[in-house]
Amino acid sequence: MSLDTLEIISNSVEETIAIGSQLGALLLAGDVVCLAGDLGAGKTAFMIGIGKGWGAWEPVNSPTFVFVHEHHHASDDTRLYHLDCYRLSSEADAISIGLDDILAGRDVVVLEWPERVNSFLPSDCLWVDLQPLDNIDQRRLTFRAMGQRTAKLLTDLKSVLN
Secondary structure, three states: OOOEEEEEEEOOHHHHHHHHHHHHHHOOOOOEEEEEOOOOOOHHHHHHHHHHHHOEOOOOOOOOOOOEEEEEEOOOOOEEEEEEOOOOOOHHHHHHOOHHHHHHOOOEEEEEOHHHHHHHOOOOOEEEEEEEOOOOOOEEEEEEEOOHHHHHHHHHHHHHHO
16 A cells, blocks of 8 residues: 655656656665556656666666666665566566566666566555656656655655655
C-alpha cells in the first residue's frame, strides 16, 4: 500500500528532465525507483534528468538493447544502475542480467518496466507512473512511495519542487 503520492503535470520534455533531475539529486545509496508507463511515455527523458541530478559521469540513454547501464558518480564510488526490463520474460532472464545482485547491493537502481520483475523488487521503492496527455508534450507523473525511506524521499521532492 502506498504511504504517500504526488502528481505533477510536465508540459515539455525539458520539464520532465528537470523534475527527474530534482529527484536524482535526492537519491541515496540503496534507493530503488521504478519507472512505469507505455512506450513513449517519457521514461527515458525522466531518467536523463535523474542521471544529471544524481551526478552521473556518463551520459544517460535508454538501455533497451543492453538491458543494464551502469553509471558512476562524479564524486564517490556509488553507482547508478539503469535497467530496462521490457524484454525480460522470466525470472531466469532477470537473474541472467544480474538483477538480484544489483538489487542486493548498496547502489541506486532505476528500473524501466518494473512490473515485469515484481517478484525481485524490494518493498520500499518509489514508483513513478508516466502517462502522456492529450497535448503531445504533456505528461502526468504520479509518484507513489511504498515504504518509509521512499516516503521521506517523496516529502523531500515535494519540498524542492514547491
